[in-house]
Amino acid sequence: KKLNKPVYRAKNQLNISNVLYSMNEEVQAEKILYKLLENPVCVEDTSFYINTLLLLTEHDVPLSKKYVSEAYRLSTEFANKRLLIQSECFMGRFYQNNHRPDSALYYYRKACRRVNIRNIDLIVPVIKNMSECFAAIQQEDSAYVYLNKYEQYKDSLDQVNSLAEIRRMESRAAIEKQELELQQAEERGRFRFVLILVVCAFILCIAALICYIFWKKSREEKIKKQLKELENKELVTRLENEMLQNNCFKVELEYKDRELASNSLIIMEKNQVLKSLVDELEKEKDAGNIQSNTALQISNNIRMHLGTDDEWDFFKMQFVKVHPDFFVRLKTLCPSITEGELRLCAYIRTGMENKHIAQMLSLQPESVKKNRYRLRQKLNLGKESLEDFLRGI
Structure with missing residues (x-):
């Protein structure tokens, strides 16, 4: 409200619609989305308009086919790869929900052919849906292949949650260790029970007591061995996950360094070009080829976009973030x-x-x-x- 920007107001309406959906107030949320489709800000912003259409389709409102088809058409003309993949995925999901697996597979395959490592997150649910479509048309082999692909892609995406997985593994290991300790406590209780029986029938229980002692020691050794193996497995798993996480951090850091260097060079080259334009304007003004007022106005406009001593400050600020x-x-x-x-x-x-x-x-x-x-x-x-x-x- 303070900024009085129509585009911010429109995008905030989309956020409000999402919240209403999460609160099961679908009718009010859909009213907001329908109004957004008529909002000039939404219509002029093709990406925003496509996302609004896809959101309506996702909640299976009336005329879903019309909205998803329009989103697909606009995405094709807009030439935005990510939006096009999303539209194809929604087209496939629409046909899948309407029990047309062949048509759904057509669009799912198109989406798969466009995907790359940066938008692999879009295709993971699509792989699973393709498996379901193949199962629906009784092509079990293909369904099994795509189900395996889904598991592989899902595992690669789950690497970012490796730290949480390590903690869960530690919790499971602690639980198993506690269960073993409880088991040992039960064994000690049995041993005390045997001692009471020995008092009642000393002669008959001496042999049993000796056998029990040997069995108890063997059992404890086995439990200790199991605990040791479990700790070793836990340590190996933790080390492997830490190495994987460190590799991910290293790749991400190298990418940010390259991006920072590239952005700095681009800013520097832009400033050099702008400076050369200002010098050229000065020469043309001195030669009388351009009016002084016009040259001054153009020079001021160029200097508004020209960073003077801010290149190092900008680079240093971004570098400290990394x-x-x-x-x-x-x-x-x-x-x-x-x-x-x-x-x-x-x-x-x-x-x-x-x-x-x-x-x-x-x-x-x-x-x-x-x-x-x-x-x-x-x-x-x-x-x-x-x-x-x-x-x-």
Whole structure:
């Protein structure tokens, strides 16, 4: 309300509709969605309009076929791959719900052919639905194959929940250990019961007591062995999951570093182009080819989108989000390090090449090499590479 932005108001209406659905107030939620379909903000935003149509289809309102077909058509024209995959999935689900598995499989297959690693989450339920469709048309082999694929894809997506899985495994192991301890307590109770019987029938129970003692020791050894094996399995599983999680974190960190370096280079190149345009305008104004007022207006418009000294500040802010303690630890290891050397270290840490670092620092590549050499001397690295040292931080 304070911003008075129609687009925010419309998207907030979509959020309210979702909440109403979760509260089982379907009628009121659907009224909001129908109004959104007539809202100019929603109509002009193709992506928003498609999502509204798909939400109506998901809740199986009247005219669902009309809405899902329109969403599919718009997604095809809009050329948004993710929306197109979603529309194809909804088309398949619509036909599947209407007991037309052949038509559903047609759209599910189209969605599968478009999928890649970034939107694999869309296709996991589709794989399961395809298995159900094959089962409906009595193609059990294909249904079994897709059911296995569903399990494989689901396992790959569940890697992000590996830490929770480790905790669940630890809980299960603790429960099993407690059950074994209870079992041992029961065994001790039986032993006491046998002792009471020994008092009543000492002669007959001596042999039984000896046999029981040997059996008890064997049982305890077996239980200890089982506990040991269980602890070893738990440790191995925990290590494997930690390695998997560390690999996932490493890949994600490398991707963020590449993205940060790429964004910084793009901003730098944009600023250089804008500066060259301002210089060219000044030349044309001095030559009399363009009016001074026009040149001044265009120059001011360009300078509004031109970052002057904010490139390093923007890069540093984004870099600290990815590597929060990098600068603090580096200053702790080398208190005499300068701000320029910290900037060079950050560029090297993101994997930039010398020529790109030279562009960012407005230096020659040879000067960058000299600065790297001085930095190695200041850090006393010896034979260790500067890149490995900074990654270690």
